[in-house]
Amino acid sequence: MDKPIVICKDVWKIYQQGEVKVEALRGVDLDIFQGEFVSLAGASGSGKTTLLNMIGGLDSVSSGYVEVDGDDLSGMNKNGLADLRLSKIGFVFQAYNLIPVLTAYENVEFIMQLQGVPAERRRELSHEILGRVGIADMGERKPAELSGGQQQRVAVARALVSNPSIILADEPTANLDSKTSESLLELMAELNQESQTTFIVATHDPQVIEFTKRKILISDGKVAQDC
Amino acid sequence: MIVSLAWRNIWRQPRRTLLSAIAVMLTCGLLVFLPALQIGSYQAMVDAAIGIIDGTAQIQKSAYLDSPSMRTSFLPKDELYQTVKQEIPDSQLAKRGNSFALVSSEERSYGLQIIGVEPEKEKLISTIPKNIKQGRYLSAEVTSESVNEIILGSVLAKNLQLKVGDKVTLLGTGKDGSLAADSLQLIGIFSSGIKELDRQLAQMHYERFSETFSMENQVHALVLINGEKSLMRSYPDSLKRYLQERDLVLRDWQALQPDIVDAIKLDISSALAMYIILILVIVFSLLNSSLMSVLERTREFGMMMALGVKANLLGKIIWVESIFVMLLGVCSGLIIGAVVTYYYQVTGITFTGADVVFEQFGLDPTIYPLLNAISLLVGPLVIGLCLAIAGAYPGFRIHRLEIIPAMRSV
Ligand SMILES: Nc1ncnc2c1ncn2[C@@H]1O[C@H](COP(=O)(O)OP(=O)(O)OP(=O)(O)O)[C@@H](O)[C@H]1O
Ligand SMILES: [Mg+2]
Numbered sequence: 135m136d137k138p139i140v141i142c143k144d145v146w147k148i149y150q151q152g153e154v155k156v157e158a159l160r161g162v163d164l165d166i167f168q169g170e171f172v173s174l175a176g177a178s179g180s181g182k183t184t185l186l187n188m189i190g191g192l193d194s195v196s197s198g199y200v201e202v203d204g205d206d207l208s209g210m211n212k213n214g215l216a217d218l219r220l221s222k223i224g225f226v227f228q229a230y231n232l233i234p235v236l237t238a239y240e241n242v243e244f245i246m247q248l249q250g251v252p253a254e255r256r257r258e259l260s261h262e263i264l265g266r267v268g269i270a271d272m273g274e275r276k277p278a279e280l281s282g283g284q285q286q287r288v289a290v291a292r293a294l295v296s297n298p299s300i301i302l303a304d305e306p307t308a309n310l311d312s313k314t315s316e317s318l319l320e321l322m323a324e325l326n327q328e329s330q331t332t333f334i335v336a337t338h339d340p341q342v343i344e345f346t347k348r349k350i351l352i353s354d355g356k357v358a359q360d361c
Numbered sequence: 362m363i364v365s366l367a368w369r370n371i372w373r374q375p376r377r378t379l380l381s382a383i384a385v386m387l388t389c390g391l392l393v394f395l396p397a398l399q400i401g402s403y404q405a406m407v408d409a410a411i412g413i414i415d416g417t418a419q420i421q422k423s424a425y426l427d428s429p430s431m432r433t434s435f436l437p438k439d440e441l442y443q444t445v446k447q448e449i450p451d452s453q454l455a456k457r458g459n460s461f462a463l464v465s466s467e468e469r470s471y472g473l474q475i476i477g478v479e480p481e482k483e484k485l486i487s488t489i490p491k492n493i494k495q496g497r498y499l500s501a502e503v504t505s506e507s508v509n510e511i512i513l514g515s516v517l518a519k520n521l522q523l524k525v526g527d528k529v530t531l532l533g534t535g536k537d538g539s540l541a542a543d544s545l546q547l548i549g550i551f552s553s554g555i556k557e558l559d560r561q562l563a564q565m566h567y568e569r570f571s572e573t574f575s576m577e578n579q580v581h582a583l584v585l586i587n588g589e590k591s592l593m594r595s596y597p598d599s600l601k602r603y604l605q606e607r608d609l610v611l612r613d614w615q616a617l618q619p620d621i622v623d624a625i626k627l628d629i630s631s632a633l634a635m636y637i638i639l640i641l642v643i644v645f646s647l648l649n650s651s652l653m654s655v656l657e658r659t660r661e662f663g664m665m666m667a668l669g670v671k672a673n674l675l676g677k678i679i680w681v682e683s684i685f686v687m688l689l690g691v692c693s694g695l696i697i698g699a700v701v702t703y704y705y706q707v708t709g710i711t712f713t714g715a716d717v718v719f720e721q722f723g724l725d726p727t728i729y730p731l732l733n734a735i736s737l738l739v740g741p742l743v744i745g746l747c748l749a750i751a752g753a754y755p756g757f758r759i760h761r762l763e764i765i766p767a768m769r770s771v
């Protein structure tokens with residue numbers, strides 16, 4: 135098999151909260167390969183979000199090693215990490231994913247513009263991708279004029295549009311009803327199939343866990359189960 | 362992209378943006394209007410002051426200002442007249458001789474300042490010919506009959522208990538030190554509005570003055586008619602040099618009226634302090650509202666940074682937002698300030714209630730603000746600059762933002 139696209143080796147994250155030390159991650163070892171659709175499951179407070187943040191380069195590890203698509207994150211400064219996130223990682227958060235003053239098209243194009251994609255190509259891609267996530271006719275709407283599910287679709291479209299190495303989604307369905315959740319999951323699975331983009335979804339929603347091919351259970355800051 | 366994002370962002374809180382812009386507009390408008398009003402009132406003050414007697418400028422002996430003695434006089438040659446005429450078109454020169462003398466009626470004697478003048482030209486310089494309360498001003502023509510005319514200030518005439526038509530005796534010293542005595546006829550009594558002058562000033566024909574005080578056709582001053590009246594003085598350097606070579610000097614109104622210059626300077630510095638406070642208030646209130654708008658969007662900025670937007674870019678967006686609000690306010694303030702100022706420049710502003718004070722200084726209670734490039738642009742420019750600089754600060758603070766806490770905040 136190929137080299138893993140995400141490598142975590144003995145990753146620790148310790149938060150200092152006043153006098154108290156919180157060990158959010160306690161030695162995570164994990165390899166994830168190109169094209170996988172992975173769920174990170176676990177109880178609340180188990181460390182799912184923390185692990186996702188480490189992989190996404192949003193925060194630095196206390197000790198251990200994280201590599202994404204060949205880049206060692208520990209050696210990077212703020213700007214380097216920002217560039218890495220911009221070019222290699224797509225994010226879908228639980229909520230407040232979108233820039234409120236921009237339309238759906240513009241939200242999708244915004245990241246491409248930062249990446250230096252020419253205007254013509256941006257238009258083309260943003261129209262195409264909104265079509266693929268099934269909201270082609272809502273491109274001119276601002277986030278406030280879209281439903282929660284539609285907003286998440288725009289977020290997925292934005293995450294996907296510039297062909298990142300991985301897409302990280304933290305509780306993407308937490309604010310959605312089960313029907314909308316399911317269609318969003320189906321969409322992600324479909325996109326995963328089509329584009330071979332790696333998806334890592336942190337969740338405690340059984341519906342989501344059920345859906346994914348590889349299920350990783352996090353417990354007390356460690357990988358408890360991987361199947 | 363920065364620009365359109367910033368523009369849309371400021372309209373997320375239209376009320377706040379409008380209030381901020383209006384505050385800038387008002388400050389800016391005030392900073393256009395008030396300096397114009399100041400300049401207008403200074404001009405009125407100066408016009409009034411120099412219009413009473415001094416004129417816009419005088420050619421004198423260099424030493425005359427410091428020691429205005431009888432002997433510090435000069436002969437006004439034709440060549441001098443021609444040179445001045447060449448250098449300052451439409452100008453004329455009016456001769457003046459100044460002396461102090463004792464004046465007596467039948468009952469009493471007082472000291473006075475007597476000025477020998479050319480009456481027709483005085484009408485172009487001074488308000489005294491217009492302010493004759495009894496009798497008339499000196500005749501235009503100097504004839505054997507009119508040459509002994511004299512006019513007196515109203516207080517002086519009253520003190521001497523003189524009426525128009527009475528004889529007046531002058532006793533003084535001539536330029537050569539000889540006794541100067543003359544007997545003249547009172548033909549008019551003036552009231553200049555300035556007590557000081559009404560108590561001690563008299564005017565007579567220059568020809569007779571020259572004779573009486575042994576001036577040998579010399580003068581103490583030549584008053585420049587149609588000189589530079591505006592607050593900015595500018596006379597040709599070549600003229601100054603010409604005069605300097607002849608031990609003469611052109612004294613503009615600033616030199617003739619140092620008290621007014623001091624009063625204006627004092628007024629400017631206190632006004633300046635007020636303007637600075639005004640600018641500080643607007644800068645800090647805008648800074649505050651900008652910081653508030655940044656704080657409210659902490660989560661959004663955290664999200665954008667998570668996506669890979671750098672703090673620098675966010676800082677620029679925030680800065681451009683401040684610039685937009687500033688531009689809205691400054692541009693509208695500039696226009697409104699200019700329109701209001703121009704309106705009052707045409708119609709004038711009357712300070713009712715303050716008339717008494719104004720009249721004391723010989724001022725018209727109606728003031729006409731004066732719009733000029735400096736008063737129009739300096740205030741708005743300074744405001745714009747201060748706001749542009751201060752507006753960068755919230756953008757710098759973004760660098761301190763940590764992504765994860767920012768995204769957790771509400
Ligand atoms: N900034 C922080 N400072 C201190 N402790 C933190 C911080 N962030 C997370 N923690 C702690 O680390 C542990 C793991 O948190 P994390 O958010 O990763 O859990 P999670 O699995 O995502 O939970 P949930 O399902 O509720 O989202 C928790 O005990 C949490 O309290
Ligand atoms: Mg979480």
